[in-house]
Amino acid sequence: MPENMERERRCATCRWWRPHFHYPIVGYCTLWGKITSEDDSCDRWEPLKVKEGRFYWCNSCRRRVSWEEALEYLKRGEALYESAYVDPDVREEIVGASE
Amino acid sequence: MVDLALLIGGPQGGGIESAGQIGVRALVMKGYDIFGVREYHSNIIGAHSYFNIRIRDTVARSPRLPVDAVVALDAESVFTHMDDVREGGIFVYDTSTLKTRVDRIAPMPGPLKERVKAKLSQHGLGDTVADAVKYLESRGAKLLGIDLKAAIKEVAEKSGRSVVSVARAANVVGLSAALAFLGVEKEYVHRAIEAYFAGKTRVIEPNKIAADIAYDYVEESYGLGNLPDGPHKGKVRMVASGNDVVAMGKVVGGLTVQTYYPITPAADEALYMEGHRLVEVREELAEKVGLEKLGVAVIQTEDEISAINMAIGAALAGARSATTTSGPGFALMNEAISMAYIMEAPVVITIWQRAGPSTGMATRTGQQDLLHAMFAGHGDAVKIVVASGDHEEAFYDAIKALNWAEKFQIPVVHLVDKTLAASTKSLDRFDLDSITIDRGKLSYEWSGGEYLRYKLTEDGISPRVPVGFAKQLNSSLEHTEYGYAIEDPEVRNAMVEKRLKKLDAIERGIPEDERVKVYGSSDADITIISWGTVKGPVLDAMEKLEDEGIKVRYVHIKTFIPFPVRTIDEAFKSASRVAVVDYNMLAQTSLAIRMFTGHKAPHVIQKFTGRALQEQEIVRAVKEILENNVERVVVSDGA
Amino acid sequence: MARSWLEYRSPAWVQWCPGCGNYGILTAAFKAFAELDLDPAKTVVVSGIGCSSRIPYYINVTGVHTIHGRPIPVATGIKLANPHLTVLVMSGDGDLLGIGAAHFVALGRRNADITVVMHDNAVYGLTKGQAGPTLPAWVQTKALRAPNIQDALNPLLLAIASGYTFVARAYAYHVDKLKDIIKEAIKHRGAAFIDVLQPCPTYNNVMTQQWYEQRIYYIDEQEPDYDATIKSPEERSEKVARAIAKAMEWGDRIPLGIIYRDLTKEPFDARIEKIMPGYLEHPPATRPVHYEGKPLVDPFKVFTDRVVQA
């Protein structure tokens, strides 16, 4: 996310928000416990702080990254989150084994 | 005549499966015949996958491109399928992805990105979804942009709950938009949602609301389509995958033990069976056999070597026994196949072929294991090899394979593939009266003195009393009639002759019409020879070509051992032109034909991409052969 | 006794070398079967490939001579199809712990009611004396071109770790002692393993009869208080530890006898019965599969999750 956008207090830039793994235009707000859209907002918005030793979800590159990578990506303006939200019934949507 | 095709694409795990299954059910309820093939990456979640559904009022049996409607609910699907919709067809996409650039889609394969960018730039366009939408417009597609964000919010508001299963809501919106456009009434979608999520009220309501939103939206933008009811309306039918029907066939065919080691695309067959390990006996027979429920022991083993050996052990003890696997697993079974042959153990091995070599493309299809299946087993070991072309065949062949195994006391390979495994088909009632369960010379009693497991007989087949019911020896070494190891030249010859006689019995016992099926007449412009799931696309292409005045005959091989020598020989002699469709690099079918008949096919149509063969590919290839006399046509449709 | 042990002798010529330990195991099997009065039709000896694996030809019960390394899966299939049979696997150390090790482990995990008798000569007899999986490193037996550079594995530890619920060691030439252990193993409900130390005078010139007899001792004679039989789950950790310590003894003193027994784990057939009621009464080998050739199952009545009303 470019810096000017980060200042935008949207769900998409909030530390409480988890983008939906498959449809990241929506996501799950861990503070309110509900699905919100990326450009919703509320007054409890807080920016993401990267903590040592943790892993983060980079929605731009669609993979989990270490905190060292996360710091760098955050500077670059990538969409970083604590984790992604996966539908609770995703298992039922995965048919056909792989390999 | 109704002949439609619908493609739903999205990220694996992202609701494509339920959308596809709901779509198929709605269309079946509407009265149509359905064939839906699922294409997916070797990945758990996130990579692109899609469902290609064919809808016909006659018989649906192959996928085709372009389709009449594409539902692309993520940016990758828009780019991947931007050439897959016909002129005038509908393309459903999510407007909130319009700004997404090709290069920002992490899971998308690099070469595909490059091809998409090149294509768009040829048309003077950039590399965003918005550019792809312009490209689609220029191709004459009708665009239906849905604001998915808004739709998901609306579902949440109207259902009064947070939509935890976002992917399903999103997919039902997309699917419903396409069905509304094609003219399937909303009631069918509602009923299909209820049927698919049977009992889960928490899920049913939001999904019905998702359907309503899409129907309202299409009604406002394009107006609802109009589609008459299909001819199957009112019938009780089944919607099942190839994996399902093989499991069903085995259970109906009296299977009592199935072993397996998990592998794509075989595991789903075993899992479906395990879910049905206790089945009810037909009401009218329950009293007669004195049982209301029957068990099928489905056992996950430590590897495929164990799977086949355990199945053989069970067979020796009198179980009706099978194992299921794919190429890599079958490779591990090689040594035991030979043991089953010399031990005269009746066992069925189902091979769900996938794309090799090695791990290759594990979730993709192919016919690369034909020669592997035919020649597996060292030291002159023989087996029966039967292949199925569609769901109905697979059901009956599964039963036939069990019968042949016990009748001839020999291993039987049932060859199927990933296309069949992962395709969903609407099915009518199976003809139970046509099914006979044959256990050959099996008996559980022995009173004739010392029991000789390998007694020399007229037809080479010995009376079979299972282990546990007469003292006996079963041996992987060359043996006497009793089963003692022996290397005496005369006994050796007698035993080889016994096993040869058994091959004669198989030759006599499996008539030509069970080995091959011929469609069309010998005055055709071209005769196509093939097998397996090539059948559907070829039969569909035959109809299309006929409309254009090109007559095609199709010779569908059902058994490779024993081989339909007479029919294939006659086909070569009577045909003006012969082409073999071979879904593999070596043209294995052509090699088998040459080995058994001496005929060399002058033309071969091949595919290697691992995607299901499609109707239009055969149409194109046949024309290419007839017009330009090309020897080898390679087709590769499908993303 | 209803049957004399001589009745279990088959007419086949036994083709082992004159001093072979396999003779002791064969005789012990005859006697054990006779004392248990086993029905030859319902008793199944399954073997792989090796000198020892010829044994089904020599015992007058039902026999299955399979391929190298695979007697355990074949035996498991037989027992799975018909849980009412008495099933034994009698095979070599190379067969069971070399090529067939995966199956050896799997049988323990299933605790199938099968008795595994391992003819442990520490060499590959039939292929002319290569190192077997129980031959210690740096030993150079007669046929080896160089000292063995792979470590021996401990079959008893592997069996305990894999979940066998009866683990014992015996010596091929102490026929009566071996017979008693075989009887106990057959009577045990669950996976039973007997590591039978078997001199191979032809190829193993290191672990000879004399070598063994200087080292072996019987636990029940010298340590009558030794108890590693688990009768309730709470005893498990203590008794497993005791059994492991005993199983590790090797060198100057080699313990023989029942090392470990777990009476708390249900065998495989009981587990199947739990998820598939009716299995034991109508097992796969004998349950009806048709009525006068007609199928017993109507798919539209059974696979209702796939039925759609159009």
Ligand SMILES: Cc1ncc(C[n+]2csc(CCOP(=O)(O)OP(=O)(O)O)c2C)c(N)n1
């Ligand atoms: C797949 C396979 N690989 C190799 C062989 C050759 N082979 C026969 S017996 C044997 C080893 C037998 O050793 P063991 O099981 O300890 O039996 P022993 O002869 O010592 O009783 C081998 C390797 C074979 N028969 N099959």
Ligand code: SF4
């Ligand atoms: S080689 Fe060894 S194991 Fe084999 S028969 Fe001779 S003595 Fe016995």
Ligand SMILES: [Mg+2]
């Ligand atoms: Mg050995």
